[in-house]
Amino acid sequence: MGSSRKIGISQTILAKLLSIILVSSKPLLLVPWIVLLVVLVPFALNIQKDFVYSDSPFLGKEYQSVVVDYIVSQYFKLGENSSIYVIVNGTYNQSYEEIKSNLKYLQNYVLITPYEYVEQANKTYLKDVSHEVENITSSLEPLHQLYLNLSGERQLLLDNFTYFEYQLNVTYGIPTGSFHSNSADAQTFSLVYQRLLDEGYSQLNASRKAGLFVFKDPYLLLFSFSNYSNFSHAYNALSSFNNYSYLVYLLTGKLVPNEALIDPEQFAVSEVEKELPPPPISISNFHRGNQWLFIVEVPKNESLTSVEEFIQHVNGSVTGHLAIYAQSAYYTQGNLEIIDVVTVLLVGALLIALLRSLVPILLLITSAVIGVVLAYGILHIMTLFGYQVYYISGLVIPPIVFGITVDYSILFVYRYFEEIRKGAKDPLKTAFRTAGRGAIFSGISITIGFASFVISSSPLLRNIGEALIVASVSSIVPAVMFNYTALMVIPQRVLGFPRREVPNPTDTRQKYLESAARHAISKKAVVVSAMLALALFSYFIFATHPSNVDVNEIVPSYSSSVRGLGQLGSLFNYSVDYVIIKGNPNSTYGEVVALAKKVISEGGLVYSPFSIGKKVLNKSEYVEGFYSHNYTLVEVYIPYPVFSQGAINLTRELINQGYMVGGSNAQRIDIVDNTVSIYYSEVLPLTIGLITLYLFLVLGSAIVPIRLSLTLLVSSLVGVAVMDAVFHSPYWLSPLIVFALLFSLGIDYDMFIILRIVEERGEEEERIVSGVKNTGLVVTAAGLILSGAFFSLVFTNMKFLQEIGFAVGFSVLFDTFVVRPIFVPAIMAVLKKYNWWPRVRRLLSS
Structure with missing residues (x-):
């Protein structure tokens, strides 16, 4: 008896000791996260060095312009260098010395003075005639x-x-x-x-x-x-x-x-x-008033860092193909810092307004920071294996990761607070089993949506898709795992600081959401009709507003490269396209002459076997040097600077007429047309299909995924239409990014509502209202934070980032406060029991 009592006392003491040890060792659970941050932060801080700004790495042999450039380089020994145009104010000697003294920043170069260029142009002309x-x-x-x-x-x-x-x-x-x-x-x-x-x-x-x-x-x-x-x-x-x-x-x-x-x-x-008039190129093309234009030839693979160093030190305007990309790199670095700071400030301000407790705010921001660091760290490791980070992907990662991570964290933390207030036995496990698993399901759907990029036939979209997948995975891990670990360590009593209790997961917003849902259900026919009308009107706006490829979308209008393009227009106002026609000059005479007449009529110059400058020759007046390996070369001098809208339009016209065109303008057109075409014909339908299939497999309902995709389409169309209305002609990539982000990120809020409706009991319409009401705070908080994260892009000095930030931010707000609490309940009220056809799985109940 005494011995058994001693054993019982010993066991009690041992249990208490184990409990003390376990509690005291909990902080050690955060050590892996600290180590992760210490290891990856240096890579994240220097990620901009891994960015790629040129389209060239994403141009494969499937692009016609690449094939043409290869032929021109291999058989005609042309197009192997890029031209940097430098415009300096002062006398000729002053301008020459200013440029010459700064050429040391370039690794390889050939300086061409105005007189040398004119002399060489005359020599080339004399050779042709x-x-x-x-x-x-x-x-x-x-x-x-x-x-x-x-x-x-x-x-x-x-x-x-x-x-x-x-x-x-x-x-x-x-x-x-x-x-x-x-x-x-x-x-x-x-x-x-x-x-x-x-x-x-x-x-x-x-x-x-x-x-x-x-x-x-x-x-x-x-x-x-x-x-x-x-x-x-x-x-x-x-x-x-x-x-x-x-x-x-x-x-x-x-x-x-x-x-x-x-x-x-x-x-x-x-x-x-x-x-046969000589080219209209004289000193007047290089000298106007107090301005002198010099040309610096550099290899196509010249370091953008070197080019930017040269731009920063030259007292003048520098433009051209490489200069534009170098300036884009330069301003991207500053914008990345702006995005990070503004995102933290906006999200922090929103969290303060929503939670009003210090510890949860710090917890959510920390999880988001871990997500960004993890994403950039993974991208850096991928570059060691040959991956190239397209700069647009790198720029949108902070708002994506910040938004998703905080969204999922709020879902998790709100559910934890709800269970604490209910007096649940183990609120953390319950929150993980419900909200945590919901975040994982939703995160997987986002990753699947981005996966459609990776299996597309566009190299650029594949590259962007890989970065987006990294962003989504990097968001899920800290949102669920870090928060779970941190909440194990943080005592419940400090979560409400400076208040005495944890934040209340319910407030007056629920009344608005409940009222909006009930009103939408009562007027469901009107609401659904209004939604369809809005979608059609938005599509009309989207379809009738063309996009653009202007360089002032990717670099500020006050930058040296954009300023230089404007000055170049009154000086050497040409960019070169190379056209290849298969066959010998005898068989290609008709095509060459038709092309020459077309370009000359547009104010350009054409050099070919049967044309010199602005003069078209007879078939007997053959000019040598334009035929090799059964290819006839036509050099087309477009009367607009490279990448300008005029140059792009005329080059596109030549391509549309069936000519094989190479050069910087043609490459730009190829990657734009190919990417846009593949996105709308392959990637977007595949995104919808994969998400629909995944949600069907997860939920067991065939209707919910279809309805979800349609409402996401409405939000996306409204966002793009508003962007078109505000910015008139957005950058070509902006609508794609908006569609891609909304069709992936927008799944979250619908999933939050659907998973909660599945948990609810009662009549169908009451379950819908309860689902919207009980998840509404999470959805609205998440929507505000995600939109705030993207609105941070509006503070940058790149127009296309402003377009993306405004459109996604507006669309998220529209989706949060209109689509989910109004359109979704109305549609589900119309469908009623057919929402769950053929069946629905209860994912989070146990």
Whole structure:
């Protein structure tokens, strides 16, 4: 008896000791999370260095522009470098020194001055027209030799003018009887002269021809019977003579200007220029007022960091393909910091307003920070295995992760507070079994939605999808696991600090939500009709507002690259497209000429086998250097700067006409058209299909997933339509991102409501109202926080981020306060028992 009592006392003491040990060791559960943060924070802080800004890494051989660029590079040795345009104010020497002194920031470069560019353009032109120049020059060569002989003869006559006087006397004095001589020349002259008279020549022509025959001196032809005897006049006439054109005409019958006789090659060039005008490129294209334009050629793979260093140090405007991407990288870094700070401030302010307790707010923000750090850390590790972080993916990760993590955390924490207030035996386990599992189910649905990107045929969408999956997974882990661990450690009594009790998971918002749900159910036909009308109207707005590819969407309008584009428009206003036509010049003549005429009519320049600048040639006037390996090359100078709307429009027009086009403009068009087409034809339908299938498998209902997808479509269309109305013509990627985020993130709120309705008891309409009411606080809080996270993008200086932030933020609010408490109850009230067809699983009951 005594021994058993001692054993019982010993067991009690042992249990208390174990309990004390367990309680005292709970803080150690947070150590893995601390280690995780310590390891990953350095990678997260430097993630911007891993961002990729160019579209080039996502261009594969399936893109026509890539194929063209490969042909042009391999067979024609063109397009291997990128041009950076630098515009500096000052004198030529000052501008030159300003640029030259800062070239040290570039790794590889070739500086092309205005004079060098013009000279090279002229050399290229002369090479292209060399065949025509040679033809004209060769035809003038005999006349040129005659000119050289005549000029030499004239000098000899001037040096021995007495002999020339004798020639004049014989030629014009003998026929008039004013000169007599018995010399052999005189006798021969008289015989020839008489014979010519007998043949019918006039006295003057006969004397001239006879004189030319005897003396072989063409200058005799310049005189006549009336002026030959004034030898002073004759000497002056001969010494000042320069009308070789007339003299050559008298000798050959060919009338050509003096310029052709003096310099046949230069004359040939000027004649060719009349028919084949040279490119309208002169110093005026590089100098206007106080501005000088220089071009720096760098390899296509030149470091963007180096380019940005160059931009930052040059006292002027720098633009061009690489400069735009470099500026995008530069401003992205600043925007990333703005997004992080504003997101924390907005979410923190909303949490203070919603929870009014310090510890839960710190808990939720900490879980969100862990999510962001985890996401960026995983992305960095992926880069070690070849993954490239597209900068847009990197920029939207903070609001996505912050929003999702806090949403799921609120769901979890609110349910925990609810169970505490109910007096549940183990409120944390109950919250994990219900809200925690609900968050996991919802998170999986988001991940599945993003997975549709990964299995698409677009390299860019695959890249974005992989980053979005990382974001969704990184949100679920801290939202459920970290919060569960932290709440195990944090005593319940401190959760309400500075208040004495934990925050109340119910407040006056429930009255609005209950009232809205009941009113929607009572007017369900009107509500559903209004929803359909709103969806159609939003679709009309979306369909009638075109998007754009303007560079001032991805860099601020005041940036050096955008400012430079505006200045470039009044200087060297060209960007180059390369067009490849398969076949030899004989077979491609018609296509080449049609293309040349089209571009020339738009103000551009075309260089090809049958065109030079603004002139189209005949088939016989073939220009060499544009044919290789059964490919005909056409160089098209678009009369707009690279990436400008004008350049994109004209390049797109050429592509639409069936031409294979390469170059920066064409690459931009290819990736935009391909990405947009694949998203709407493949990814979006696949997203809806996968989410519908997953929810059917989870819930057992075929109707709920379909209804959910349709209401998400309404929210997405309204968001995009509002974005179109506010921004008029949004960036091409903005609608895609809005659709993608809403169709994935928007699942949460519907799932929260549906899972709660499944738990409720009673009549169908009462269950719907109770579900909306009891989850409404979570949904509204989550909606406010997610929208606040995305509204942080509005504070950036990139227009496309402002568009995405505003559209997603507005759409989330619309979904939270209109779609879920009004549209969803109305639709479910119409469907009633068919909501759960064929059956519904009770996921969270036990």
